[in-house]
Structure formats: structure tokens, C-alpha cells
Amino acid sequence: MPGNAPAVDLDTLVAALKAAGEPTRLRILALLREGDLTVKDLTTILGQSQPRISRHLKLLVEADLVRRYPEGAWAYYRLAETGRNGGFAAGLVGSLDRGEPLLRRDLERLDAVKRAHAEAAAAYFATNAGSWDELRSLHVSEASVERAMREAIGERPFNAMLDIGTGTGRILELFGDLYQHGIGIDQSQPMLAVARANLDRTGDGRGQPAGAPSPSVQVRHGDVYAIPLTPGSFDLVTIHQVLHFLDDPARAVREAARMLRPGGRLLITDFAPHGLEFLRSDHAHRRLGFDHATVEDWIRAAGLEPVSTRDLVAADETADTLTVTIWLARDPRIEIAGERADGARTAVRTA
Known part of the structure; x- marks a missing residue:
């Protein structure tokens, strides 16, 4: 098991490996390591459709590699830290080379998404400060x-x-x-x-x-x-x-x-x-x-x-x-x- 993840039974580990063992889903796990994200954030970063991203997330949630947190009409996703595969996903993506071109591009796009969020908040504060x-x-x-x-x-x-x-x-x-x-x-x-x-x-x-x-x-x-x-x-x-x-x-x-x-x-x-x-x-x-x-x-x-x-x-x-x-x-x-x-x-x- 990567990192310090706890021991799990064979079937659970196989299910987790199957869920993570696909390029887009592995990229999603790498992005979620950086913090909570929405489907909209992930579609912007990865350049894929909302149904496709939602399907990938559903499989990762079912494998207990990712947790889903509904908030109003949105939902945020984050890496699972507890449960059957608590820590496994983090250990897995921790072994990835962040300098790999595709992952580096994803992280650059993530930075751009976060900057856009910050700029929207800054504009709001500037307007409403008084x-x-x-x-x-x-x-x-x-x-x-x-x-x-x-x-x-x-x-x-x-x-x-x-x-x-x-x-x-x-x-x-x-x-x-x-x-x-x-x-x-x-x-x-x-x-x-x-x-x-x-x-x-x-x-x-x-x-x-x-x-x-x-x-x-x-x-x-x-x-x-x-x-x-x-x-x-x-x-x-x-x-x-x-x-x-x-x-x-x-x-x-x-x-x-x-x-x-x-x-x-x-x-x-x-x-x-x-x-x-x-x-x-x-x-x-x-x-x-x-x-x-x-x-x-x-x-x-x-x-x-x-x-x-x-x-x-x-x-x-x-x-x-x-x-x-x-x-x-x-x-x-x-x-x-x-x-x-x-x-x-x-x-x-x-x-």
C-alpha cells in the first residue's frame, strides 16, 4: 500500500486499484490532493464534459477513494482520508511526478481556476467594503x-x-x-x-x-x-x-x-x-x-x-x-x- 495507508482486504484493494487505474481518474485524484473541487472546476481544468467527469467521480466515490459533500445545488469532492481506503488515494498520487507534462498542465489550470475565484471574491469585497x-x-x-x-x-x-x-x-x-x-x-x-x-x-x-x-x-x-x-x-x-x-x-x-x-x-x-x-x-x-x-x-x-x-x-x-x-x-x-x-x-x- 502506498504511504501509511492501513491494510485492507484483497477485494477492497482490487476495487480501489481498478477505480484509480485510469488516466483521467488518476488526474482527478491528483487535483483533489490540492483541495476540494466541484464538477465545474474539474471540467474547466480537464477540458472534458460534465457527464464524463461526473461518471469518473461516481466510480471514485463508490471505491471510497473520494468523498462527496453536497452544498446546495453544488457538491464538493475531496480525497478520502478515512474509511476503507483512507489515505490510500493520497499515497497513490503522492508517488506521481508533478513535473510530468500532463499533470503539470492540470496543476497550472487549477491555479488559474483558483485565481479566478480569488479575483471574483476580491471584486466583491472591493464593491461591498463600506x-x-x-x-x-x-x-x-x-x-x-x-x-x-x-x-x-x-x-x-x-x-x-x-x-x-x-x-x-x-x-x-x-x-x-x-x-x-x-x-x-x-x-x-x-x-x-x-x-x-x-x-x-x-x-x-x-x-x-x-x-x-x-x-x-x-x-x-x-x-x-x-x-x-x-x-x-x-x-x-x-x-x-x-x-x-x-x-x-x-x-x-x-x-x-x-x-x-x-x-x-x-x-x-x-x-x-x-x-x-x-x-x-x-x-x-x-x-x-x-x-x-x-x-x-x-x-x-x-x-x-x-x-x-x-x-x-x-x-x-x-x-x-x-x-x-x-x-x-x-x-x-x-x-x-x-x-x-x-x-x-x-x-x-x-x-
């Missing part, structure tokens, strides 16, 4: 969400906070009385301009006078997949209403976990699964919400421990009202008092 908080009125009241976030974190002060996809800077304001140093990153320059204006107008939430530059909080341009900050530097990392805009939310969770200090906490706020397709077409949402188990799996895969999951439902719930879910996780490592010979603090992961 009214961003108003757009969030589609779900349970922001006051209720913010109150639940504060309850999840508690009132104990801490040193450093990172807000990923900071948007208007509101979450930095929300926790401003708890941290000593706060940083928000965002890929949208117009959103950063709004955040800076808001923080200048209101201060940092810690009693700083409005309009006075505060050394305790700042916002920077940065990529959620490659955060330009020192890993292991933050006691709290927040991802508020960001994951549904991303092509690869699991990767963003891993990058967020990389920023945490031992014992640090990750707070994720996003929508529960829903069927409001207009959010995809009109508001650049890539994903129509997430169920508890999916995000908890991402948390564990990033080396963190889920602590709590909470759903917030509007009191006047209607068909168009979105449920908001809050996930809290922690880094299970503990920091050891003292210094190593090189001066760096050491940490161990608890069992």
Missing part, C-alpha cells in the same frame, strides 16, 4: 454572535491576538480589552482601508482615544494561506465569517493553527449548512456553510483539540435566516518553563 457589516444582517444578530464569541473566550486577559480575514476590524475591537497586542490580516486592500478607518475612529477597544495611533493593534495585508507573521506567536486566533469564501478552508485552518502558541485557542465563526444559492452567485460565497463534524475534522487534522461547538439560531427564524456556528479549539501543547540552550522556549504536546 457596507460589510450591514451585509452580515442576513443571519442571527451580530450582537448575539459577538456575545457568544466573548462567552467562548471568557474574560481572562492574554498577550497576543490574530484576526484572519479581519474585514472591517470589528473582531479586533470586540476583544480589544483582553489583548496587549492585536494584528488583523486581510487580502483586500479596500477592506483594510475600512478597518484602519474604523480603528482610528473608535480606538482599539482598550480605552485608547479615538483617532490616536495605538501600538497595541494594527492591520496588515496578508494571505490567509501563508500568513506573513512568526508562527507560534498568538494566544488567540480568530476566523470570523471567512472560511465560506475560500477554495481550501481546511488549509486556512491549518495555517491558523500554525500561528498559535502552546495552549493557544482558535475561534472559528461561520454559517451552518444552508441552501441560499444567491449567496454563491451574488456574494462570492464558495461554500454554503459547514457542519459540525467537517470543521472539527479540520481542527483535529491541524493538530488542535475541539473544545466546544455552538449553534446560534435567530429567534424569528425564517427560511432565509442563517444559523451561525462557533467552534472553539485549543493547541494541546503545554509550554515548559525555562529556556532551551538556543534561548527559545520549548513546548511538548500532551497525550
Whole structure:
């Protein structure tokens, strides 16, 4: 078996090999190794018809090499990580030469698809930056969400906070009385301009006078997949209403976990699964919400421990009202008092 995939019975292995042993299906597996994709994405990349791609995906799903996750009128596909053939597909495509001309072309086209998605989201943010908080009125009241976030974190002060996809800077304001140093990153320059204006107008939430530059909080341009900050530097990392805009939310969770200090906490706020397709077409949402188990799996895969999951439902719930879910996780490592010979603090992961 390739990689560290668990042992399986003969019939299961033969079925998996038959499913994977076809050029297009092997190319699909190689693409899914890079993240979740839709049928539309795969038809664009591979240049094949939707029925043909759907047929290949059906066979891969039946062989338990790929998982299908419906979201409204769309469905996302990803490599299976658990089950009969958990890890087998990843091990198989891991042995492929990414420099092979056909695979290299597929990966180049995948990059182009992801750039197109990112550009659509950037255009949306640029258009809606000034009214961003108003757009969030589609779900349970922001006051209720913010109150639940504060309850999840508690009132104990801490040193450093990172807000990923900071948007208007509101979450930095929300926790401003708890941290000593706060940083928000965002890929949208117009959103950063709004955040800076808001923080200048209101201060940092810690009693700083409005309009006075505060050394305790700042916002920077940065990529959620490659955060330009020192890993292991933050006691709290927040991802508020960001994951549904991303092509690869699991990767963003891993990058967020990389920023945490031992014992640090990750707070994720996003929508529960829903069927409001207009959010995809009109508001650049890539994903129509997430169920508890999916995000908890991402948390564990990033080396963190889920602590709590909470759903917030509007009191006047209607068909168009979105449920908001809050996930809290922690880094299970503990920091050891003292210094190593090189001066760096050491940490161990608890069992």
C-alpha cells in the first residue's frame, strides 16, 4: 500500500486499484490532493464534459477513494482520508511526478481556476467594503454572535491576538480589552482601508482615544494561506465569517493553527449548512456553510483539540435566516518553563 495507508482486504484493494487505474481518474485524484473541487472546476481544468467527469467521480466515490459533500445545488469532492481506503488515494498520487507534462498542465489550470475565484471574491469585497457589516444582517444578530464569541473566550486577559480575514476590524475591537497586542490580516486592500478607518475612529477597544495611533493593534495585508507573521506567536486566533469564501478552508485552518502558541485557542465563526444559492452567485460565497463534524475534522487534522461547538439560531427564524456556528479549539501543547540552550522556549504536546 502506498504511504501509511492501513491494510485492507484483497477485494477492497482490487476495487480501489481498478477505480484509480485510469488516466483521467488518476488526474482527478491528483487535483483533489490540492483541495476540494466541484464538477465545474474539474471540467474547466480537464477540458472534458460534465457527464464524463461526473461518471469518473461516481466510480471514485463508490471505491471510497473520494468523498462527496453536497452544498446546495453544488457538491464538493475531496480525497478520502478515512474509511476503507483512507489515505490510500493520497499515497497513490503522492508517488506521481508533478513535473510530468500532463499533470503539470492540470496543476497550472487549477491555479488559474483558483485565481479566478480569488479575483471574483476580491471584486466583491472591493464593491461591498463600506457596507460589510450591514451585509452580515442576513443571519442571527451580530450582537448575539459577538456575545457568544466573548462567552467562548471568557474574560481572562492574554498577550497576543490574530484576526484572519479581519474585514472591517470589528473582531479586533470586540476583544480589544483582553489583548496587549492585536494584528488583523486581510487580502483586500479596500477592506483594510475600512478597518484602519474604523480603528482610528473608535480606538482599539482598550480605552485608547479615538483617532490616536495605538501600538497595541494594527492591520496588515496578508494571505490567509501563508500568513506573513512568526508562527507560534498568538494566544488567540480568530476566523470570523471567512472560511465560506475560500477554495481550501481546511488549509486556512491549518495555517491558523500554525500561528498559535502552546495552549493557544482558535475561534472559528461561520454559517451552518444552508441552501441560499444567491449567496454563491451574488456574494462570492464558495461554500454554503459547514457542519459540525467537517470543521472539527479540520481542527483535529491541524493538530488542535475541539473544545466546544455552538449553534446560534435567530429567534424569528425564517427560511432565509442563517444559523451561525462557533467552534472553539485549543493547541494541546503545554509550554515548559525555562529556556532551551538556543534561548527559545520549548513546548511538548500532551497525550
